[in-house]
Every structure is written in C-alpha cells, then in structure tokens.
Amino acid sequence: MTTQPRSPRLLLLSTVLFAIAGIALLSISHGQEQPAPASITQATTGQPAPAATAPPSGTAPTSAPAAPPRPTVESALPPHGDGPASDQAVQQALEAAWPADLPAADERVLVTAGRALLRADATGIGRARWPNVFSNARQGIAPAFATARFRIQAVIARRDGAPNQAVVHLVWAGQDRGGTYTDLRITDLSFTRAVKKGTVTWTPQPRT
Structure with missing residues (x-):
C-alpha cells in the first residue's frame, strides 16, 4: 500500500521535494566557497594537468566567459536526511504547492x-480500524517498517476532482525490514465524503 502511485500529482510532489533538496544544497555551498583545484585532471586523478599552450602568433588571447551568477537563497533549508529538522520545510513546501481548498474542519x-x-499500513498498528482497507488476510501481514523509525514529515488534504472526493498527500520517513532508512517517501490516500443523517464522514478507498 505504501508503494508510490503513478500520477501527475505525484510527479509534481516529487518535483517540489527535489527542489527543496536542491535549494538546500545551494544554500550550503553558498558562502562556503573553496579554492578551485589546479585543474580537473589533477583534482580527479592526482596527476598534474598538461601545461597550457600559448595562442598562435598574431592571435589575440580569448578571455574565458564570465561565470553565471550564483542563485541567492534567502533562507537555508535542511538537506536531505537531516531528520525532524527538515519536516517544517517540507510541510511549508506542500502548502505552497497546493493552496488549501477544503473547509478547515474537513481538512x-x-x-x-x-x-x-498510513501508520497502520506501514507499521501494522491500528489496522483493525480500517476493515474496508485491510481485509482479514491483510490484517496479519507483517509490517514493512519499524515503528520506532517511522515518522510522518508532512501532510496536507486537498480536493480530488469531484466535491465528494479528497486526497491526503503524505511525506514520511521509515526504516524497512532490511534496515534501510529513507526519508521523503511519498504516499497519496484517497477518501470519499458521505453525509448520513446530517453526519459527514470521510471513508478511505482501497488502494489498487
């Protein structure tokens, strides 16, 4: 259930997250300039670079093109893998990418x-609460992620086409059974709204 769905919305979300990581890397490098290596050859192979040759007689030397200006980063964003310190930045990026379009109570x-x-799916905790999502057979499936290393980094809820449809976008971190810990995982969960006797309910839809 925690595999990534293939959708235009997911691609946009991935782009937003990659942008966060890119801005963070730029902000880290900005202001920490190191002297350039004597040459690419020397820096990568340890061998001195060949000496530069003089231009032919009578030919004016050509100056190197000016380097493009470095982008200015107003505030540093935490880099990928920075732990809980990065969560606020991811949350803000989600909210900026998709402005709120649901009543606050519904969201x-x-x-x-x-x-x-998501916690029930990843860690096995609370699956019985969602019988329409987790069948009896799925209730007993071993959790794929360790409870102690599971963390939701950011989450928003937005409309999903029809007025009675919504999607919850989650970005999260977890350690799988193989011991691999990864953050910025992405999961979308679909919900359907129903009104019965004046009571509004949002029901999660099974993943296909």
Whole structure:
C-alpha cells in the first residue's frame, strides 16, 4: 500500500521535494566557497594537468566567459536526511504547492485519518480500524517498517476532482525490514465524503 502511485500529482510532489533538496544544497555551498583545484585532471586523478599552450602568433588571447551568477537563497533549508529538522520545510513546501481548498474542519479530519491509516499500513498498528482497507488476510501481514523509525514529515488534504472526493498527500520517513532508512517517501490516500443523517464522514478507498 505504501508503494508510490503513478500520477501527475505525484510527479509534481516529487518535483517540489527535489527542489527543496536542491535549494538546500545551494544554500550550503553558498558562502562556503573553496579554492578551485589546479585543474580537473589533477583534482580527479592526482596527476598534474598538461601545461597550457600559448595562442598562435598574431592571435589575440580569448578571455574565458564570465561565470553565471550564483542563485541567492534567502533562507537555508535542511538537506536531505537531516531528520525532524527538515519536516517544517517540507510541510511549508506542500502548502505552497497546493493552496488549501477544503473547509478547515474537513481538512483536519482527513489529515488525522490519513496519518493513522498510513501508520497502520506501514507499521501494522491500528489496522483493525480500517476493515474496508485491510481485509482479514491483510490484517496479519507483517509490517514493512519499524515503528520506532517511522515518522510522518508532512501532510496536507486537498480536493480530488469531484466535491465528494479528497486526497491526503503524505511525506514520511521509515526504516524497512532490511534496515534501510529513507526519508521523503511519498504516499497519496484517497477518501470519499458521505453525509448520513446530517453526519459527514470521510471513508478511505482501497488502494489498487
């Protein structure tokens, strides 16, 4: 269930996250300039670079093109793998990429449900709460991620086409059974809204 769905929205979300990492790397390098190596050859192979040859007689030397200006970063964003310190930046990026379009009460309900559903899927905790998502057979499947190393980094809920459809976008970190820890994982969870006797409910849809 935690595999990445293939959708234009997911591609946009991935682009946003890659942009965060890129800005962070630029912000780290800016202001920490190191002297350039004597030559690429010497820096990469340890061998001195061949001596530069003089231009032919009567030919004016050609100056090297000016380097493009470095981008200015107003505030440093935490780099990839920086732990909980990066979560606020990821949350802000999500909110900037997709402005809120749901009533605040609905968004709170969806965000809470999305967090619980993802945790249940990844760690096995609370799967019984979602019988329409986790069948009896799936209830007993061993969790793929360690509870102690599972963390939701950012989450938002937005409309998904029809007025009664919504999607919860989650960015999270976790350590799988093989011991590999990775952050900036992406999962989208779909919900359907229903009104019964004046009560609004949001029901998660099974993943296909």
